[in-house]
Amino acid sequence: MALKIVKGSIDRMFDKNLQDLVRGIRNHKEDEAKYISTCIDEIKQELKQDNIAVKANAVCKLTYLQMLGYDVSWAAFNIVEVMSSSKFTFKRIGYLAASQCFHEGTDVIMLTTNQIRKDLSSPNQYDTGVALTGLSCFVTPDLARDLANDIMTLMSHTKPYIRKKAVLIMYKVFLKYPESLRPAFPRLKEKLEDPDPGVQSAAVNVICELARRNPKNYLSLAPLFFKLMTSSTNNWVLIKIIKLFGALTPLEPRLGKKLIEPLTNLIHSTSAMSLLYECVNTVIAVLISLSSGMPNHSASIQLCVQKLRILIEDSDQNLKYLGLLAMSKILKTHPKSVQSHKDLILQCLDDKDESIRLRALDLLYGMVSKKNLMEIVKKLMLHVDKAEGTTYRDELLTKIIDICSQSNYQYITNFEWYISILVELTRLEGTRHGHLIASQMLDVAIRVKAIRGFAVAQMATLLDNAHLLTGNTQRNGICEVLYAAAWICGEFSEHLEDPMQTLEAMLRPKVATLPGHIQAVYVQNAAKLFATVLQKHEGETDSQAAQETSQLLIDRLPLFVQSANLEVQERASCILQLVKYIQKLQQKNVEVAEEVTALFAGELNPVAPKAQKKVPIPEGLDLDAWINEPPSESESEDEKPKAVFAKEEPKHYRSRNTEVDEKELARRREVRKQEQANNPFYIKASPSSQKVYDAPGVEHIPVVQIDLSVPLKVPGMPMSDQYLKLEEERQQKEKAERKKKEKKKKREKRGKGRKADSGPESEEDITPAQHVDIVTEEMPENALPSDDDDKDPNDPHRALDIDLDNLLSGFSSRPLADSEKLPVRTHRPEVLKSPAEDRVSESVPPETKKKSSKEKKEKKKDKEKDRKRSKEEKKKKKKHKEVEEELLESQPEEPVQSEETKEAAAPPTSTSAEEVTVPSSAVETSSAAVPESEPDEPKDTEPEDTKSSKHKKKKQKKEKEEKEKKKKKRHHHHHHHGEAGGEDSVQNGTVEEEEPLPPMSNYSVLAENSFIKMMREDAEQVYDIQGNHQDESKVVVSIIFENKSDSFLKSMEFNVLDSLNSKLQRPEGAGPHDGLTVPFQLPPGVSNEARFVFSVQSIVMPQKLKGTLTFIVKSDESSTHEKLDFKLHFTCTSYLITTPCYSDAYAKLLESGDLKGSSLRLEGINMPFHHLLARICFHHHFSVVERIDSCASMYSRSIQGHHVCLLVKTSDQTVSIDAKCDEPSLLGNVLDELKQTFSKC
């Protein structure tokens, strides 16, 4: 044996380790892939060995290969193996590998839950740390749900190292399992004031992340953060807090006012640039939020701008960059204070760093005014020429266009200048933005009427020189401009000086090399030009010119008719035929010009980009309703080809379309046309759109005669500069003129003076050169103003939009609805899906119930509030519907009930602290007491009964209603656990829905005194018997500790006197009499749940264990040591597991004859049979196998595999139970417990 180990370790020495692998890869530079594939084969061999060290080594190598881009997910299972090694060295390797390659889709993650839980509770802090680190990378919703409680416990760990990791990972848990946020939040908040700065920083970190997404929920934390901000010296924490304030101030301007002063102080005092920068940023945010309310913060703005200027002037590029970034934020609200630094920003445009130039560009966008636009753009144009690299140049180009076109060309005073700029931009080589320039040209030409003449002239030049744009095939981006040019020339051809020349330019053979859509526009607009030419020559005696034009078209168009592009082909052949016809008429000397022009009559108006979307849906129109019944699938397939051009797929068309279809289609078309004609909202192609131009004044604005003699001919020369000069001159002249005017005391303004807008005098002393008549874009009538941008529905942070205020209001009120408690082990689905849904309140002696009823009512109100609130919240979380369902439907029943139980049971014992041990009979799970009132008045305790008790009188009326509701609900239940829980739940006695079942709880008071109450859940979760524990079973007991005093409870120790049979599981190294530390502390009014594991050897006998809880009560003045004794009772029932059983298997079991029988008779049971069954199922963990009328067979199995079968019959208040089991003493005890259960009724 020893030899084997030695041999193993020697073998291992010669295995490749990570270093060898790396070295090998470096030595095989030529055939790296091949070398690695042999290495992977080796690794596969190593993974097959039993030696964990070898495996760990292999996994370590895989981590390296993963970084190189190799998929190692095939080794996921081996990684899990290495993770579960007991040695830290290997465990760490395993977790590292897992964190690198596990994700939500990795299926072996399911296997890790228990391992991680074990590691989290490991006595070695580094085991826990490694597990937390790993988990932070691969946590899934399932893991988050299962481990949330464990991690929450770790948040109060003694070691700060663990605490800070646990706090940090909670954020990931919240993201994956939003339900955990509310229960965990109070503790998270507590950690903000942790003595350890690391933990504090982690908590700040988490809350800042949370608050950034849903700031409004965290406003109430502002005072706490404010305190932290003024007290903390940790810059990292300060930065986070200050950033958080930046997010909070827009929601609460009052906060901003408070912040200004301390922030200003920080700005003055700190030497840390990072902190300074964040302070400035937040001050800016505050100022933005205040900008409407309080204007007098110019001092703060000045301070910010001044500090930012220092940053921008700094030689450190990083500071320069950030300074510009922050500056752009100020710009939005206080443009004037930034504009004074224009020089500095223009300087940054010359910076060698592209990021800085881009930032400066952003700033320029906001800094332009009518005055400086031309100057700035000129500067930018210079940069465009100088710029290296197309990306930056393209960026410049878009910026120029953005700057000029912003807010409806607000800053452009001279559109001729702008058109020239656009034309200049077309000379950029290889830009991608030809389309952008084109759309600007179109937009300006269409919307600024006064400029059309000039634009058309420019476009004609462009068309004439089209070869410059298209000469180089690489420049194809820019040829989009020709699209605009052709369209403008065609549409506004009345402004053309020499339409004939343009027409000729448009029909050059070279055009055929342009993209199809541009050719199509060429052809169409050639026709428009043709119409113009005809019109011009109409009436002339000599029709030569007109006929020449026709001939030109007839000569050139066939080129386009042959085009491969359908659109071009179609238009060309259409127009060609038309021209041929016109030619014929011309030869007969018929005047056709007017008719031809009529083809293109009417104006096209711009349509707002969102116009289509904003067409309101007329009343009574249901867009989802079928207009015609949907055709069968084969038919719909047939329709497809019609959408495509028929010529493309002629066979398709002919073969499939029957005549009937044709007719049908025609009919539909007719109907549609009719409908469109009657529909006022349908945008028709008819010239009805002209009505926009009827708007008063638009037509009467005189088109300015421009007496500028700018040479437009040479396309190679920039011309926009001249405008700059002219503009300056003009402004000078204007100024002089104005002065004159002023002297003459306001004569009438010049004809082209501004009528409409152009803002306040002070800023705009400049009169636009043309009247800027910007035609507004058309919108449909009744268009609804709407904001379209909703939050991204896939944002995981939406689910975390959870109201936390009621949590923060203090611990005195019950902070959480119990339904929100984090699931703990015992709440795992198996238990939930057991008959637990229909629960009977127990351990509530009737008298106490009456006594406490008043209290209860009050309590109830609170609870209702809580629950309503929580329900509302849940509604928000649409994403988590499934989980929510579970919570809404199943959980509330239990916990609320249990609360009542607590409350009800409280008064009799709360009087004396000494009399702590509640008689076990009243406590034990098997000894359920059902309040008399319940069968008659089940509503009283229904959790659904959220109507407050004020409405008690009305209740009777509502009862019926509620019953129905409940029925529905129950249906849901059954559906719900029918899926997962097996048949037992379906048969749980409620199938007929005779009468609603009273709710049941399985929490019972274990012990309590004036300080603390211990509640114990009886549905012990039974572990799978694993590994070397084969001879014993584990039982988990969940105990809720509730602090009833006003003091802080800490250092709780839970100890149990072990018996021979049952032992409390203690951590390694602890003596058999040592207590277990409860892993949390309890502030006043708070309750928390802890779980203790017991190992049990024999399960045939019930057990009682004596235990003690010691704790320290710490109030403001003093702290005392207190003690509470209790008795833990393990009934035999608690060893039974609800196990479904099919009736045939059940029959076989009974036939086998291995089981020994016993029976029991109960008298005077007057409860419905299904209640009785439900009770047995719930309290004794049985499942119903079969039920026939008043007779049912039931089954359960013990954790050690004993079968227990029951046959329950009832007649006239008498219940007889025949039972069989392979272990008679177990059976005897179970029957005794059954009897006890029912003797309490």
Next chain:
Amino acid sequence: MIKAILIFNNHGKPRMSKFYEHYTEDTEQQIIRETFHLVSKRDENVCNFLEGGLLIGGSENKLIYRHYATLYFVFCVDSSESELGILDLIQVFVETLDKCFENVCELDLIFHLDKVHNILAEMVMGGMVLETNMSEIITQVEAQGKMEKSEAGIAGAPARAVSAVKNMNLPEMPKNINIGDISIKVPNLPSFK
């Protein structure tokens, strides 16, 4: 939130990659390549921020990087992180590496990827900054190293010996890329407490 931390050398070879969101291996490699492409063409004396967030997540992400000798350290972060803070964090990271490896060079990172990950895990967890105090980080890293050694115990000795022998006949182990020698201009930041 930090979305990813990448270390690669002047030739774009990855030396460590840590993604805090899941990507397939191919996407990861592509991100590394593109990030390298973006970062490597920048001059030494330009700012350390890049709005190249299109690689990972949305446009609100930023790349914040530093270039030390032969290595680029790149952090991809979203808007909740302070830019200068992250720059400082990179500095802390590199200094910590320097302390743990004693004059760290690229080869240290190549041969001890796991150790680099372990050091990083003490600083950043799940994309959030865990610790910025260098001495605290080093304490924790060393404590875990000690634990590892004690576990290996005597059994680990022969393996270590073999590894030492293997390293002896490794001619190309020069520690030439010493970041300690290269002065790094850090903006006037206080070290984090």
